[in-house]
Amino acid sequence: MNFQIKKTNNAIIFTLNEKRLDAYISGLVKNEFAEITKTGNSVNLVIDLNKVESCDSSGLSALLVANRLVTGKSGALRIVTASPKIQTLIKITQLDKVLTLNSTVEEALSEI
Numbered sequence: 001m002n003f004q005i006k007k008t009n010n011a012i013i014f015t016l017n018e019k020r021l022d023a024y025i026s027g028l029v030k031n032e033f034a035e036i037t038k039t040g041n042s043v044n045l046v047i048d049l050n051k052v053e054s055c056d057s058s059g060l061s062a063l064l065v066a067n068r069l070v071t072g073k074s075g076a077l078r079i080v081t082a083s084p085k086i087q088t089l090i091k092i093t094q095l096d097k098v099l100t101l102n103s104t105v106e107e108a109l110s111e112i
Helices: 026-036 057-071 084-092 105-111
Strands: 003-007 012-016 045-048 077-080
Touching (some): 012 026, 026 057, 045 105, 057 077
Antiparallel strands (some): 003 012
């Protein structure tokens, strides 16, 4: 799995450099989210999915795990995707009521 983690003053940016967020890598992604949130401090997490072209139910599950882990630490989670396909998937499954979507990392950081 190809990803990058960047720390800013107020958030951690997790960039997934894969075309798919699916059952093949969702377990690895969940483990990374667990590592990121392992600290005792509040964690704000921006998940950058701009390179991801498709996502399945396992990928959505990974995003929900991240949401649970971050909100459990009194942090904020933002999902960044400009992909209409992924935005539609999140809206159709009504996860947009739980997950906050942004089009750019800069926009997400400004909202945290």
